[in-house]
Amino acid sequence: MKKIxxxxxxxxxxxxxxxxxxxxxxKADELNVPAIVMFFLFVFGTLGITxxxxxxxxxxxxxxTAGGGITGTQxxxxxxxxxxxxxxxxxxxxxxxxNGYDGLxxxxxxxxxxxxxxxMISEQLRNLGKYTFADVTAYRLQQxxxxxxxxxxxxxxxxxxxxxxxxxxxxxxxxxxxxxxxxAVVLVGMLMIAYVAFGGMLxxxxxxxxxxxxxxxxxxxxxxxxxxxFGFSFDELFRSAVEIHSKGEAIMSPGGLVSDPxxxxxxxxxxxxxxxxxxxxxxxxxxxxxxxxxxxSVFVATGLIGYFYILTFIMGFGAIVLVLxxxxxxxxxxxxxxxxxxxxxxxxxLAHAVGGDYxxxxxxxxxxxxxxxxxxxxxxxxxxxxxxxxYANAFANGKKVDEQKEMMVSKWATVAIxxxxxxxxxxxxxxxxxxxxxxxxxxxxxxxFPVLFMSIFWxxxxxxxxxxxxxxxxxxxxxxxxxxxxxxxxxxxxxxxxVPYKFPAVFSVPLAFISxxxxxxxxxxxxxxxxxxxxxxxxxxxxxxxxxDGAVDH
Amino acid sequence: MHYAMLVLFLxxxxxxxxxxxxxVDKTMVEKIQSNPSYQKLVSERSSFAWKLTxxxxxxxxxxxxxxxxxxxxxxxKIVAGGMATVGIPVGIAIIxxxxxxxxxxxxxxxxxxxxxxxQVKEDIAKDTK
Numbered sequence: 001m002k003k004i005x006x007x008x009x010x011x012x013x014x015x016x017x018x019x020x021x022x023x024x025x026x027k028a029d030e031l032n033v034p035a036i037v038m039f040f041l042f043v044f045g046t047l048g049i050t051x052x053x054x055x056x057x058x059x060x061x062x063x064x065t066a067g068g069g070i071t072g073t074q075x076x077x078x079x080x081x082x083x084x085x086x087x088x089x090x091x092x093x094x095x096x097x098x099n100g101y102d103g104l105x106x107x108x109x110x111x112x113x114x115x116x117x118x119x120m121i122s123e124q125l126r127n128l129g130k131y132t133f134a135d136v137t138a139y140r141l142q143q144x145x146x147x148x149x150x151x152x153x154x155x156x157x158x159x160x161x162x163x164x165x166x167x168x169x170x171x172x173x174x175x176x177x178x179x180x181x182x183x184a185v186v187l188v189g190m191l192m193i194a195y196v197a198f199g200g201m202l203x204x205x206x207x208x209x210x211x212x213x214x215x216x217x218x219x220x221x222x223x224x225x226x227x228x229x230f231g232f233s234f235d236e237l238f239r240s241a242v243e244i245h246s247k248g249e250a251i252m253s254p255g256g257l258v259s260d261p262x263x264x265x266x267x268x269x270x271x272x273x274x275x276x277x278x279x280x281x282x283x284x285x286x287x288x289x290x291x292x293x294x295x296x297s298v299f300v301a302t303g304l305i306g307y308f309y310i311l312t313f314i315m316g317f318g319a320i321v322l323v324l325x326x327x328x329x330x331x332x333x334x335x336x337x338x339x340x341x342x343x344x345x346x347x348x349x350l351a352h353a354v355g356g357d358y359x360x361x362x363x364x365x366x367x368x369x370x371x372x373x374x375x376x377x378x379x380x381x382x383x384x385x386x387x388x389x390x391y392a393n394a395f396a397n398g399k400k401v402d403e404q405k406e407m408m409v410s411k412w413a414t415v416a417i418x419x420x421x422x423x424x425x426x427x428x429x430x431x432x433x434x435x436x437x438x439x440x441x442x443x444x445x446x447x448x449f450p451v452l453f454m455s456i457f458w459x460x461x462x463x464x465x466x467x468x469x470x471x472x473x474x475x476x477x478x479x480x481x482x483x484x485x486x487x488x489x490x491x492x493x494x495x496x497x498x499v500p501y502k503f504p505a506v507f508s509v510p511l512a513f514i515s516x517x518x519x520x521x522x523x524x525x526x527x528x529x530x531x532x533x534x535x536x537x538x539x540x541x542x543x544x545x546x547x548x549d550g551a552v553d554h
Numbered sequence: 555m556h557y558a559m560l561v562l563f564l565x566x567x568x569x570x571x572x573x574x575x576x577x578v579d580k581t582m583v584e585k586i587q588s589n590p591s592y593q594k595l596v597s598e599r600s601s602f603a604w605k606l607t608x609x610x611x612x613x614x615x616x617x618x619x620x621x622x623x624x625x626x627x628x629x630x631k632i633v634a635g636g637m638a639t640v641g642i643p644v645g646i647a648i649i650x651x652x653x654x655x656x657x658x659x660x661x662x663x664x665x666x667x668x669x670x671x672x673q674v675k676e677d678i679a680k681d682t683k
Contacts, residue, residue: 101628104645105621112614112648115655119603119610123663238637252639253629254621261622268618292668295660302656306649313646540586543596544671546678 005047008194012043012187034361035176042214042369046195049206053199060403063200063410064131064384065286070205072293076300079284081208083110083275083301084215084308085374086168086367087437090344092309096316097324097346100241100251103316107309109268113275114305118298121276123291124456127545128538132381133282133448134389137455140534141463142527146451147394149470151385153447154279156474158382159420160440161278162375166425167433168344169371175341176348176364182426189422192375196383197414201287204376211373214366216304218351219311222363225354226318241317244325251320266506273509274441277448280381291545312347319346322353379417386413435486438503442481446473446508454516456542459535462528465520473512480504582678589677595670602662606655617648 061067070078088110096103129135134150166185173184195203230236238252245251275281285294323331323339323346331339331349339345351363387410392401428436451470454461481487484504485497501507520528541547586592620627628641 101639101641101645104642108614108617108645108648112610112652115610115652115659116607118656118659119607234642235637242637252637253641254625261619264618264622265615268615272614292664295663299656299660302653306653309649310646536583536587537580540583540592543592543599544586544674546675 005051005194005198008190009044009047012040012191034358035364036361038361038365039177039368042210042365043191046191046203046207046210046369046372049210050195050199050203053203053206057198057200057202060131060388060407060410062202063407064283064380064388066201066205068287068289070287070293072288072296073300074205074209075284075288075293075297077212077304078205078208078287079281079297079301080304080308081210081212081215081373082280082284082377083305084212084370085165086172086370087164088308088312089215089219089367089370090168090172090347092312093315093319093347093350094342094344096313097319098343099255100245100247100317100320101253102255104309104313105254106271107312109271110275111302111306111309112268113272114298114302116272117276117281118295118302120453121282121456122285122294122298123545124542125282125285126288126291126294127542127548128456129286131283131286131388132384133279133452134385134393137451137466138393139455140531140538141455141461141466143398144394145463145467147389149451149467149474150448151389151394153277153443153451153470153474154385154389155382157277157279157440157444157448158378158385158417159424160436160443161280162378162382162417162421163424163428164433164436164440165371165375165378166421167428167431169368169375170425170429171342172367172371175345176367181429185422185425188371188375189418189425191372192379192421193415193418195372195376196379196418197411201380204373204380205287207369207376208373211366211369212304214369216308218363218366219308219315219347221359222347222351222354223311223314223318226314226322226350229318229322229354237314237317237321240325241320245320262506263501263503266501266503269509270438270441270445270503270505272445273449273505274445277444277452278440279385279444279448280377282448282452283381283384284377290548315347315350318354319350323349326353375421379414379421382417383410383413386410386417431491435481435484435491435502438486439477439481442477442503442505442508443474445505446477446512447471450509450512450516454513458520459539460520460532461516461535462520462523462525462531464523464525464528465516465518468519469512469514469516472515473508476508476511477504480508585681586674586678589674591670591673591677595667595674598670599663599667603659606659610652610655613648613651617644 057063059067092103092107095106125133125136128139132150132154134147137150138146166188169188170181170185173179173187174181195207227237230240242249242251285297288294288297329336333340339349348360348363348367352360387406391409392406447470450473451466455466480499481504483498485500485502488494488497628639628644630640632638632640632643
């Protein structure tokens with residue numbers, strides 16, 4: 001295994017040598033040496049951690065949850081590292097840069113799910129589950145159908161999210177390092193397979209922690225540099241931004257992003273409850289010892305993520321003045337309107353504007369680290385759904401599966417998901433991928449969250465209700481997104497959308513809840529009685545944690 | 555020294571068995587459910603959690619509805635001649651508020667709820683002796 005990691009490092013070095021030649025004069029203007037040095041430091045550092053973690057990853061519990069030995073503060077930082085994706089860092093800064101105030105609305109939507117996760121989900125998950133959230137939904141229901149539903153919901157969310165990250169990362173690396181798009185996607189895919197397959201949750205957690213610290217310190221520095229140019233006066237910053245931006249004072253108030261109330265509420269539901277249904281986020285709660293550490297995780301994560309979103313707002317406005325308003329349009333593409341690369345690059349060019357080549361290098365490497373950390377978490381969640389939910393439980397037919405075999409399945413699933421992500425990443429290069437994140441959040445909110453929530457809180461939930469309701473949520477989310485404006489109109493070119501809402505969560509989430517309710521109360525089977533009777537014991541464990549696994553020392 | 559280790563070993567074993575048993579045992583379920591500390595824990599924690607959740611939802615959806623129906627409220631200048639609009643401190647305040655809510659919950663859970671939980675565990679440990 002040491003050999004494989006070394007080989008991978010060598011491959012990356014040689015690839016950069018070749019990529020540098022290929023890239024020169026084509027995609028990037030020049031080879032970004034500081035960026036590449038920082039990038040190597042990060043890659044070697046994290047591969048080193050992977051090697052260290054691999055020696056400590058022996059049992060299935062080590063692989064899925066780092067043995068439950070992560071502290072609340074570490075886990076909170078890792079959650080923040082998992083959640084502050086390249087989409088938030090580049091996307092939200094870019095959104096503020098383009099539309100001003102509207103960017104903040106997204107940040108708030110992404111954040112307000114966290115307190116709800118704390119109050120309703122985090123401790124309950126820790127007390128009831130072991131490796132995946134399906135452990136909770138299948139706790140007192142029939143294993144097979146419920147696990148298959150949860151695994152499908154998890155894999156759908158993971159693959160969609162991965163596609164978005166892969167396409168984004170390919171584009172970003174193409175611009176920053178001058179590598180070919182396909183090559184960049186393959187590189188990201190191989191690194192994430194190495195982290196997850198060899199280092200499991202322990203390596204993934206530390207990659208996420210390191211990335212969170214790098215990202216937070218980088219963005220803090222950038223925000224201070226921006227504010228120092230305006231004598232730390234927000235009024236000055238806003239005044240200069242309004243003068244430069246083509247939309248003028250409109251950037252200071254809510255604009256066209258959220259036009260009608262139904263879209264607004266639907267977006268809110270998708271963001272809020274979608275977060276509580278993301279398998280890679282839910283899985284993080286099993287890495288801590290007990291409910292107390294789980295709640296501390298959310299507290300730390302909410303603080304870090306909220307702080308980060310406030311910074312993206314400052315950076316977005318800073319970019320309007322210092323990047324858009326830079327002398328001679330230094331950061332603009334040939335058309336003189338969009339940014340070099342794409343408008344999502346506002347944060348990256350701002351790094352150059354305030355800190356020169358070296359800081360640009362640092363932020364580029366951080367952006368890369370961000371992508372790797374997020375895709376690793378996703379891949380691990382997807383692989384766990386395959387090995388733990390499908391292989392070890394749903395298709396084991398009640399037989400006890402050998403732990404080492406289960407881990408092998410998980411590792412091969414990691415490779416398979418990695419390869420699929422690479423292929424999808426390449427296939428979707430030219431597609432508009434904005435909808436896939438919307439779809440991932442909508443599925444998470446409509447299929448995963450309602451079943452999870454009802455299984456924890458509602459005594460009368462039965463297998464039939466959970467399974468039918470979950471599938472209705474999953475399928476209705478899928479159909480409504482396909483009939484919506486992004487897929488129907490923009491991608492398929494079928495004319496006006498049948499469903500005029502980008503986020504259909506306002507329909508699919510209640511539909512899922514109502515179906516779960518209806519198909520549970522009309523269920524008079526023997527199994528239904530058993531499910532309802534088993535609730536009291538489940539609830540005691542949920543409330544007290546008595547019977548849940550403790551930490552394993554490393 | 556050896557005695558200490560033996561005692562430790564026994565406590566862990568007992569704890570281990572006890573943990574496994576408690577879930578399957580139906581009388582234990584009833585025992586815990588009728589424990590006053592347990593009842594207090596469950597009712598207070600869930601009502602607190604629901605109150606905080608509803609507070610968060612109300613604040614967030616009030617903000618969203620304000621954006622949808624009356625964007626000019628948030629677009630109003632804080633001070634005449636200044637640049638900052640009402641929406642900016644409101645938006646930042648919601649982010650800070652979300653964090654403060656998590657802090658309030660964690661604070662009360664760490665002291666009060668965990669205290670009740672330990673009480674429940676002690677009661678049951680006494681019972682099983």
